[in-house]
Amino acid sequence: MKISEVIRNYRKKENLTQEQVANYLNISAPAVNKWESGISCPDISLLAALARVLKIDEAYGVYEGILRKSAHETFTALSLIIQMLFKEKKFNEAEEYIDRAKKVADAFDLGAYHKYSLDLWYAREKKDKEKAIEMIINMVNEASSIDGPMNSNLYKHIKFNVNSSWDKDKYEKAVKGAFKKDKTLDFVKDDPRIKILLE
Structure with a gap:
């Protein structure tokens, strides 16, 4: 409405x-x-x-919805800029945008998972194996924070349409499955920590 x-x-x-x-x-x-x-x-x-x-109470919900949508659009726009900077090998600029995107994720309670994903992108581009492993582990551990806004006080008046409730295990399984399929992460998949994590 x-x-x-x-x-x-x-x-x-x-x-x-x-x-x-x-x-x-x-x-x-x-x-x-x-x-x-x-x-x-x-x-x-x-x-x-x-x-x-x-x-x-609905007026709050409407404006919180606008706030949430704007936060996601801002995060997505920053993410796209970061990807363009990676393609142009402008890593220093990309780092600046990553920091800004992390601040958006923090300010609007988008969840730790999204912040870690930015660091994983950077590690993947730089082929930084240790950083990539650290971020993969963090992302699996924080998989349930993907739905951070649903649990945030910033959006407490929004009536989210939740068709099925996912528990932590289901989120972790989905994230692990995505990592298994991601060919750009093959450079870390031979590491024992990743092998055990993704089993």
């Missing part, structure tokens, strides 16, 4: 006019009208008050 629909539906449910909502929030009635029409969105500083006036 769009934020405009949430505001309109809950305002009507509470039998409030746009003008009454505006008065409660100390803003203009046309501003509320623009929100409901989808022309603009309420300022983030008004969300708590708006949710109280309309007696809803």
Whole structure:
């Protein structure tokens, strides 16, 4: 449901006019009208008050969804830039973008798995066997953090559609399977630590 629909539906449910909502929030009635029409969105500083006036929790969920989507898009864009820099052999620049992507993962609770994956990419490009092994082990151990946002307080109002619940073992099995198939990691697969881990 769009934020405009949430505001309109809950305002009507509470039998409030746009003008009454505006008065409660100390803003203009046309501003509320623009929100409901989808022309603009309420300022983030008004969300708590708006949710109280309309007696809803969904406004948070809508904005948390926007936040989560933006975080994933930002992380993905940084990841694509990193891959381009690798192709151009610009490793120093890639390291800078890796650091930025890690900060995004931390700030938006995307999970440790995603941070380790960045270091694994770098280790793979540099053929740094020890670093690659360390990151593979870390990624297997943190496999369940792939769904980090689902357990984060940043996204506590989002109603995630979870069709099946995966436990730690299922995540680990999926990650191990992906590593087994990844030919770019063949340079570490003869190491006993990796052989044992991926069995």
